Amino acid sequence: ELEIKKMAKTGNKEACKVLAKQLVQLRKQKNRTYAVSSKVTSMSTQTKVMNSQMKMAGAMSTTAKTMQAVNKKMDPQKTLQTMQNFQKENMKMEMTEEMINDTLDDIFDASDEEEESQDIVNQVLDE
Numbered sequence: 313e314l315e316i317k318k319m320a321k322t323g324n325k326e327a328c329k330v331l332a333k334q335l336v337q338l339r340k341q342k343n344r345t346y347a348v349s350s351k352v353t354s355m356s357t358q359t360k361v362m363n364s365q366m367k368m369a370g371a372m373s374t375t376a377k378t379m380q381a382v383n384k385k386m387d388p389q390k391t392l393q394t395m396q397n398f399q400k401e402n403m404k405m406e407m408t409e410e411m412i413n414d415t416l417d418d419i420f421d422a423s424d425e426e427e428e429s430q431d432i433v434n435q436v437l438d439e
Contacts, residue, residue: 313335315331316328316331316332316335319331
């Protein structure tokens with residue numbers, strides 16, 4: 313633009329036209345460059361998304377195969393029986409623990425009663 317202004321001051325109209333045409337072409341080329349750059353960036357992003365989707369599909373395939381193998385090896389009836397046995401044994405253990413705790417409580421309570429009765433006997437004898 314400065315060159316065009318300089319040529320206009322000198323009165324060189326042909327040079328102004330040539331420089332103006334070059335300026336218009338340069339601006340168009342600049343816009344094209346921005347458009348191409350934007351498209352390249354978009355394509356790069358799409359490529360990354362597609363790559364991620366391929367990896368996810370591979371992981372899902374592997375997971376499905378693993379789940380299928382596990383399901384083939386697991387017998388639902390056997391698993392149910394195992395869980396029922398666990399529950400049964402767990403209840404037994406809880407009952408045993410409760411009985412032990414009750415017995416210990418009785419022992420300690422009896423010990424406290426004996427100590428208290430001995431204190432009363434000593435107190436009466438001291439009077």
